[in-house]
Amino acid sequence: MATEQSQRTGGGPRTGGGTLSGVTRWMENLSETGFAYLLLTPALLLLGTIALWPLLSTFRLSLFADSLTGGLGNFAGIQNYVAVLTGQRNALLPAPFLPSSLTVDALFGSALTVTLIFTVVSVFFETIIGFGQALVLNQDFRGRRWVRVAIIIPWAVPIVIQGMLFYLLFQPGIGLFIGREGNPTILQTLGPFSATPLANTVDATLIIIVADIWKTTAFMALLILAGLQSIDRTLYDVARVAGASKWQTFKRITFPLVLPSVLVAMLFRTIQAMRIYGVIETVAGCTTVPSLSCLVISSFNNTLVGTSATIAFITAGIIALVVSVYIFKYAREEMG
Amino acid sequence: MARVNLEGVTKRYGDVTAVDDMNLDIEHGEFITLVGPSGCGKSTTMETIAGLTKPTGGTVTIGDLDVTTLPPKDRGIAMVFQNIALFPHMDVYDNISFGLRLRNYSKEEIDRRVEDAADKVQLVGMLDRMPDEMSGGQRQRVAIARAIVREPDVFLMDEPLANLDAKLRVHMRTVLQRLHKEMDTTIIYVTHDQAEAMTMSDRIAVIDAGELQQIAPPLTCYNEPANLFVAGFIGSPSMNTLAGEVTDTGWVSQNGNIQIDFDPAELGLSPGDRPTMGVRPEDVYTSEKADTVTHPTQSLPATTDVLEPMGDEIFVYLLTDDIGAEKMALSEAEQENQLLMSVSPDSTIEEDQRVDVVLDRSKIHFFDAKSGEAIAHGIEDLAGVESASTAEAEGDD
């Protein structure tokens, strides 16, 4: 804010001198490109050191063997990747990366599959419920403001409290859904839950899915709502004049026009869901539900730096794949 | 003293040249208007004077100072914008005093100047209003007050009246002219409205395709347009321009129906040249009125097509070709040979009527068809090749 000061102390028009006004003059005379990059410098510097460098550095770390001291071992090339992806490393890992068999326990107990199951199931339900919430919020009714607040509030709840909430809700004897020993609730007798669901991999995954749906559906709803509100209202008049029923209007006008927003929202949620970590840590712990991010941290804690970096980079790679699909689409739209 | 001088100012955006080698020499106290169609580079020219755009080449001088590399704030200029550009988060007082406050004038000085400026543009008592509580005309007056309060050497006005309704526009024209008279500063004014340009300026700079076409007092631009572009742009409706060919005895239109007699050698033309003839609608007369014209041409046969009564005059579209009366649309060639005439409102002329018209020889222009440059303005002094022309006219009959 050098410029501001120079103006405040600068006195009348066209007075100069001093380094401040020199800097000001220099900045004013930069070309648009020079000025643009000057202003971007702080942001790019931060992103460079705290995002880009770590990303590249993670890749570098993933090329070195683990060392028992927690430091780096010898250069190993892509051996870490081979070992992680073929299951050779599973014995050392807190949880396997890929399932050894297709049993339910193996699928839920392996990092990649449990993360994918979590992502697909939660994004699916979030989309459907979020669409429903968006349709409600798109109506004009008294108290809409408060309904919207109610729907957004879970989104604003800190992850650790979301975790605590579901930890308590499914705490045997305390939580509503799980009874004490010898006194099971309906959910337990009929449904999937065991006596100690928070310590059971499959149960805990389901609970975390529910927790995620509860918290992040609002985000989905808001994006879809924005899509709904960008639809030209006159189209509905046209449909009414043409004699379309509400369902027909929804099917032929609302749905196709809002679909792009829904897909974008699903993409964002998919990317976010792939990183799931905090709720797991709070509700059940990473040993019970070993998501990809969990596995990165727990193998790091086991001094497997190279392996940890490898898993982190594979996770990043999977997300990059999803992102690039979007960027490719974006770039094509930009050109078209 | 604030002369403004542009020397070889050029502005390129990639491959597009917005302003091409612009040279302007503006005297102190002059009211000069940059006029041209939209996209002609007049606004870019003004932005280079304001310092909002750095020219690719050339120099801008204000007073004795080369300001080419100076930021806008150090150029001693004030500017009024087309979209008015009042700061919506400040009241009128803060808007007007914005520049003074940035320059740390004393509170008393600012108050005095703001009140003075508000008085000049009749905004007294409105200083605590917000811009969105004001009408378009009031807002424009605030914008002008914001400019004059700094007592700048040079005023830049970028289509300041374009967003006002027609009545207000005419009123604001007089306000601006009065201000110019009172303040003795240089005003550079950009507009695409040639009526504004004609009525307010000391000189007009007509710009097209990034190039200066003519810079001259308004009437000079009107009476002696430097080229075909200026001829067409200045004046409403536009000057008639007809393609034709030079003969031994003068000039004849493409369809042979309009003949003007003169000695081509006197204009440096020779038979076979193809200059464009131009004549303004008010310089075309029906042959009954030929007596009132000092230097009439011979009678030219025509048919009236469409009449446009404007109240104070009637525009008559004349066809110089022989075409059937039932024809709905004209071919391109027939349109080119059309002639617009302005007659007084009490005229009894009707549509689809045969009329003979004469042109005022002193108001006939010739332009080089290729370069568009003017060859001659008025041919009343040129000796007609009398006998030959009569002979040829008879021969045509």
Add this chain to the structure above:
Amino acid sequence: MAGEPESGRPDDTGELTRGPFERWVAKSIKNPERAYRAMFYVVTIFFLFTTLFPFYWLLALAVTPEDALYEVGLLPAGFDPTVFVDVFTKIPFHVYMFNSIVLAVTTTAIVLVLASLAGYVFGRLDFPGKSVLMLAILAISYFPPAAFFLPLWQLFNGNVITGLELYNTPGAMILPFSSLFMPLSIFILTTFFGQIPDGLEDAARVEGTTRLGALFRVIMPLSAPGVATAGVLTFIAVYNEFFFSYLMNNGEPSNWAPIVAGILQLQRAGQFQITYSVMAAGSIIAVLPVAILVVIAQEKIVSGLTAGALKE
């Protein structure tokens, strides 16, 4: 029935005319709006219940006295609000809260300054590399925190630059927070700044500001709603963050550990020292700042989330 011209909506009417709601259904057929309206209310109430009930239950659990904990159901079993005091006496919960708020405010300030400059550049200037840079910033922000963690952990523990140890300091959290959440603010501010008419910036510069002066005196004040939106979203995001909040300190309140550590300390202390009621009370207290923010600034949150996403 279904073929009747005035109803004309075979989908809705169907075979419903028989049954206990015969009259209601008959009316609904004549006036399908009624059916939609009823459905609408049912759905709305369902959504309200699912989002709000957990908070109610948390409160019910919190006020239930310790000896009645196993009787808690839909209603609290007794009433003992002293747990709300216990939260602060059993562990220094206020220090965790304070740390969280300081971290969130500081990050928000840094993000707003940097994102304003970047938003100005992307929203108002044209320069080569603009769209590539925007895409890069977008792309980087979608990598998982885990992909940044190892090198940052090494960096903050002085393994990269000796002497630079940020672990257990606010820096170790604020830096990752800032870079993680800045892209959203950049996109929000790009949208807002891009909408300010060029004339206003030109007018400010002619009147006597520099380009940067015009940004701070005209463009930012006029984009105040956008700046507020970016600020609110950044604050909430930081306050809610788990990953770096958890991993970049040892959980001690004196080491700037935020509420993540506070809540986890409550949870891990074990139910003999800390009852479930205290955990519930702590959760309620910690959620209050963001809940209030949502009520006050819901419009900004809605517009910010959607503007950011649509821009992206």
